[in-house]
Each structure stands twice: as C-alpha cells, then as structure tokens.
Amino acid sequence: MANTILVGAQWGDEGKGKIIDVLTEEVDIVVRTQGGNNAGHTVWIGEKKYVLHLIPSGILREDKLCVIGNGVVIDPIGLVQEIEELERVGIRVSGNLLISEAAHVVFPYHRELDARRESMKGQNKIGTTKRGIGPAYGDKAARTGLRMIDLINPERFEEKLRLRIKENNEILRALGAKPLSFKKVHDSYRAAGDRLKPLVANTVIHLHQAMKNGADILFEGAQGTFLDLDHGTYPFVTSSNTTAGGACTGSGVAPNRMDRVIGVMKPYTTRVGEGPLPTENAQIADMLHGMGREFGATTGRARRCGWFDAVATRHAAILNGIDELAVTNLDGLDTLDTIEVCTAYKCGEKVLEYVPVDLETLSQCEPVYTAFPGWNTPTDKIRSWKTLPPKARSYLKIIAEMTGAELTMTSVGPARDQTIFL
Ligand code: GDP
Ligand code: IMO
Ligand code: MG
Numbered sequence: 001m002a003n004t005i006l007v008g009a010q011w012g013d014e015g016k017g018k019i020i021d022v023l024t025e026e027v028d029i030v031v032r033t034q035g036g037n038n039a040g041h042t043v044w045i046g047e048k049k050y051v052l053h054l055i056p057s058g059i060l061r062e063d064k065l066c067v068i069g070n071g072v073v074i075d076p077i078g079l080v081q082e083i084e085e086l087e088r089v090g091i092r093v094s095g096n097l098l099i100s101e102a103a104h105v106v107f108p109y110h111r112e113l114d115a116r117r118e119s120m121k122g123q124n125k126i127g128t129t130k131r132g133i134g135p136a137y138g139d140k141a142a143r144t145g146l147r148m149i150d151l152i153n154p155e156r157f158e159e160k161l162r163l164r165i166k167e168n169n170e171i172l173r174a175l176g177a178k179p180l181s182f183k184k185v186h187d188s189y190r191a192a193g194d195r196l197k198p199l200v201a202n203t204v205i206h207l208h209q210a211m212k213n214g215a216d217i218l219f220e221g222a223q224g225t226f227l228d229l230d231h232g233t234y235p236f237v238t239s240s241n242t243t244a245g246g247a248c249t250g251s252g253v254a255p256n257r258m259d260r261v262i263g264v265m266k267p268y269t270t271r272v273g274e275g276p277l278p279t280e281n282a283q284i285a286d287m288l289h290g291m292g293r294e295f296g297a298t299t300g301r302a303r304r305c306g307w308f309d310a311v312a313t314r315h316a317a318i319l320n321g322i323d324e325l326a327v328t329n330l331d332g333l334d335t336l337d338t339i340e341v342c343t344a345y346k347c348g349e350k351v352l353e354y355v356p357v358d359l360e361t362l363s364q365c366e367p368v369y370t371a372f373p374g375w376n377t378p379t380d381k382i383r384s385w386k387t388l389p390p391k392a393r394s395y396l397k398i399i400a401e402m403t404g405a406e407l408t409m410t411s412v413g414p415a416r417d418q419t420i421f422l
Contacts (some may be wrong), residue, residue: 003217008224009263009316009403011271012242013296015328016264017041018411020057020220021061023262026331028215029065030058031207033250034240036073036106036136037082038129040297044414048089050405051297054079056220057094059086060279065210067203070102071240071250073136076151076192078106099196100203101108101149107161107189108180109168110135116175124345127273128238137239138227144159148200151193161186165207185192204252211257216414219247219258225316226271226355233359236275245318255297262408265291266329267339267399270303272296276362279306279342288332307369315354318402326409330392331418336374339395342367343402372398379412385422 004023008014021043024030037053043060044050052059054074056066068074083093110132117134118125128134139145145312146164150157155239169179207217223242226232227382230244240246248254268284271277285305288294294303316322333339345352345365375389382388388396388410400407412418 002029003211003253003257004260004262005219005221005244005258005320006262006264007221007242007244007320007322007422008323009193009265009313009320009325010224010309010354011226011277012224012268013040013270013272014224014264015326015411016105016221017043017052017057018328018414019262019264019326019409020218021045021060022416023218024058024061024064026216027058027064027218029067029207029217030056030133031067031069031217031219031220031251032056032072032222033037033069034071034242034246035238036131037075037078037134038238038298039222041220041222042297042414045416050086053082053298054084055086055093055097058218058220059096060091062092064096067207067251068097068099068103069203069251071246072100073104073106073133073140074099074148075131075198076189080192082197094199096198098203098206099148099199101147101200103148104136104140104145105148105151105189105418106132107146107164107170108185109165110139112172112177113175114178114411116172116177120175125274127275127288134239148196151189152197152200152271154190154400157190157193161189161217164344173328207251207253217253219251219253221247225319227311227318231319233275233355233362236273259417260323262324262326263313263316263320263403263405264326264328265403266330267308267327267333267395269306269309269312270294272299272301272303276359277304277306277366278312278345278365279309280304281306287335293329293332303305306343306412307367308399309342309367310399311342311345311353312355313399313403322403322405324408325403325405326411327396327399327407328411330376330396330410331380331412333374333395334378334380335376337376339372339374340369341372341399341402343370344368380418382412383417383420385420
C-alpha cells in the first residue's frame with residue numbers, strides 16, 4: 001500500500017478512525033502526527049466500541065506498530081489511562097506503541113488556560129475540547145514547552161517544570177484562577193513519565209529505518225481540513241496543521257516519501273464547536289440526532305449538521321492533494337427523498353468556488369444548492385458497490401466528482417464489514 005496520508009476533508013469526525021482501522025490491515029505502521037486528546041476516533045469491532053484519543057487507531061489490529069509522532073501534544077496522564085483501558089480489555093499496547101521523544105507535553109496549566117480563555121471570550125468562544133491543546137501548541141511555538149524527552153529525565157524535568165509552574169501560576173492568578181501545586185503536578189507527571197519511558201524513542205530514525213526495510217506506513221490525520229490552524233476557519237480552528245503537510249512535519253517523513261493522500265468525508269457535513277458552517281440545517285440535524293448519531297466522541301456534544309458542502313470539500317482536495325476519497329456514513333441519508341448539495345457560495349454579486357479566508361465575507365455567503373434524488377432505502381446491509389441503490393451510487397459519484405478526487409471506498413455502518421471498496 002506504500003505510504004498513505006489520511007486526512008479529514010471537512011470539520012473533523014469524518015469517520016477517520018473507522019477507515020484507518022480497515023486500512024491498517026494492509027500496512028505495517030500507523031502514525032499520529034498532530035493534535036492531541038482533543039481527537040476522538042471511534043472504531044467498532046463486533047459489539048465492542050473503542051474510542052481512541054492519542055493512540056493511533058491501528059492499535060486494535062494485532063502486531064501493527066503504532067507511533068505517536070513529534071507533532072502530537074501529549075497529556076501523559078491521559079495517555080497512561082488510555083493505554084491501561086485498552087490493556088484491560090485485552091488490547092496489547094506496550095510493545096506495539098512508540099512515542100516520539102520530541103512530542104510536546106500538555107500540562108494542567110494548559111487545560112486551565114484553555115478553559116479560562118474560553119470563558120473570557122464569552123459569546124465568541126471557540127468551543128474547544130478544553131484539553132489544553134491551544135496553550136500547549138502556544139508554548140511549543142513560544143519555545144517554552146517541555147517535551148517527552150524532558151518528562152522522562154527526572155532532574156531536567158524538575159528544574160524546567162518549576163520555572164513553568166512559577167510563570168503559569170502568575171498568569172492563572174491574574175486570570176482569577178487557582179494556582180497549581182508544583183509538587184502535585186510534578187509527582188503525577190513523573191509517575192506517568194516512568195510508565196511511558198520504555199515507549200519513548202527517536203521515532204524519526206525508527207520510521208526511516210522501517211521504510212528502508214520496506215515498511216508501509218499509514219499517517220492518521222486528526223481533526224479535519226477546516227480546523228487547520230493555517231487553512232481553516234480561523235480563529236475557529238484547532239492549533240495544529242490538520243492538512244496533509246502536517247503528516248510530514250509531525251513525523252519527520254519528507255513529502256517525497258509520501259505516495260498518496262486519502263480524504264475521508266461524510267456525504268453531509270458536521271461540525272462540533274463554534275464557527276462557520278455554511279450549510280448548517282436544523283432539519284438534517286434533527287434527523288441525524290433522532291437516529292442517535294452525530295454526538296461527539298470526545299466531549300459528547302451534539303454535532304452541528306448540514307448538507308454536503310462541495311465548495312468546502314473541493315477546497316480540501318486542493319489543500320491536501322487528495323487522490324482518493326472514502327465516504328463514510330452513507331446510511332445517514334437512507335431515509336431521504338431529496339438530498340441537497342451546496343455547489344457554490346453566493347456572496348453579493350460574486351459566486352465563490354472556494355471557502356473565503358475572511359469570516360465576515362463567509363458569513364455573507366449564501367450556499368447555492370442543487371437537489372439530487374435520495375434512494376430512500378436502507379443500505380446498512382449492503383456489502384458491494386454493485387448492489388447499492390443506483391441513486392446512492394450516483395449521489396456518491398457526483399459528490400466525488402464535485403470534490404475532484406476518485407471515490408475508492410464507502411461505508412454503510414460503523415462495523416469493519418460495512419465497508420465497500422470500488
Ligand atoms: P473520526 O474522529 O473521524 O474518527 O470520527 P468519529 O469517530 O469522531 O465519528 C464518526 C462516527 O461515525 C463514529 O461514531 C463512527 O462509529 C461512525 N461511523 C463511521 N462510519 C460510519 C458509517 O458508515 N455508518 C455509520 N452509521 N456510522 C459510521
Ligand atoms: P477528530 O480527530 C471535531 C474542534 C473543537 C473546537 C476546535 C478547537 O475526532 O476528528 P481544540 O480543543 O482542538 O482547541 O478545539 O476544534 N475539534 C474537533 N472537532 N473532531 C475533532 O477531532 C476535533 N478536535 C478539535 O470542537 O471547535
Ligand atoms: Mg472524532
């Protein structure tokens with residue numbers, strides 16, 4: 001399968017976890033390259049549901065190496081918990097997981113600052129997951145962050161943490177929050193550091209050695225294209241590069257070593273958190289929530305929902321260089337007679353075929369819709385492209401064509417076998 005980057009082509013939660021799990025069968029290594037435990041990737045195996053936050057979804061397949069790359073921000077206590085929960089249900093993690101020594105560490109002051117900044121923003125809040133992601137990447141950019149290599153080195157860790165707690169306590173006090181106890185943070189983080197130490201490695205060298213030996217690697221994107229720090233609907237974004245380039249910087253594998261990019265998308269649109277969602281529609285939200293779907297895997301929040309936005313996915317295709325498309329959740333549209341697709345944005349006299357940078361411009365855009373016939377029949381038991389309803393096939397082909405990439409997979413349910421290859 002060679003080296004594949006998989007990205008979300010919308011606003012996150014496209015079903016990346018499910019597709020990663022299916023594709024992992026064909027690769028040797030799965031790598032997370034950005035984000036942190038703001039991600040929630042759901043994988044169903046039989047009757048069992050797993051939600052992965054920091055550990056690559058590939059961990060659920062036996063004997064596949066999983067790597068948390070340098071571009072990820074790690075809450076070590078959350079990570080230890082995630083490892084223990086998986087091991088409790090019989091998933092082998094130690095031995096199958098490597099953690100980059102260069103990955104930055106998320107601390108309680110990051111979470112506290114995340115929450116404070118959100119509440120100070122009031123109505124303008126981003127709707128973050130409050131996992132401390134923004135402040136942790138902020139420290140990385142400000143060159144005041146601590147990395148996994150610091151966490152596992154007791155003396156160095158104590159010295160660096162002392163300074164960081166001192167500075168952050170001053171900030172927390174100024175914001176009216178309670179200061180943190182150095183000892184409490186230190187001791188709990190050191191315990192997590194000791195637990196994780198055997199897994200911490202120079203993952204760049206490891207990946208390059210593996211590639212030399214012929215390994216195929218899958219790069220598991222987190223979040224989605226329009227949550228990208230540079231290319232998303234700023235400031236309503238996350239703090240990492242969720243687009244394909246992030247897979248290179250976040251792993252140390254160069255662009256010319258990548259072979260293809262797969263974009264994952266739903267045949268409708270969802271977003272959790274604040275910020276623009278041009279095709280948002282209360283009726284489709286009610287329908288999907290009524291089916292018991294589209295609730296966040298990390299925070300449990302009801303996701304906002306809308307029609308498929310081909311302007312956004314076309315934009316995502318160029319930002320990521322998407323070669324192939326996997327469309328999940330086809331079954332979500334099974335009960336509709338008519339399906340609307342946004343084909344352009346009308347902004348005053350102008351018709352836009354891309355997502356404008358300026359949110360004020362975007363807020364003045366009206367989606368232009370084209371209606372397509374729905375198939376109005378269940379698809380969840382269908383297992384082949386040929387036996388999908390012709391109207392479903394036609395709809396999928398149309399949205400792939402509008403996006404500008406080749407449709408190679410679709411999915412009609414959360415289970416592994418509810419996956420259809422073209
Ligand atoms: P991710 O963050 O991109 O991995 O996506 P999430 O796991 O947050 O959300 C996707 C949701 O859709 C999860 O509940 C999946 O189990 C579910 N899912 C994925 N593919 C399908 C599908 O084809 N049909 C249905 N019904 N659910 C799906
Ligand atoms: P996966 O990998 C959907 C959203 C948050 C918020 C914004 C910033 O499961 O697709 P943050 O906590 O990152 O500072 O929040 O980004 N967000 C996600 N939305 N799926 C995700 O991950 C997300 N990770 C962050 O809701 O709007
Ligand atoms: Mg998710």
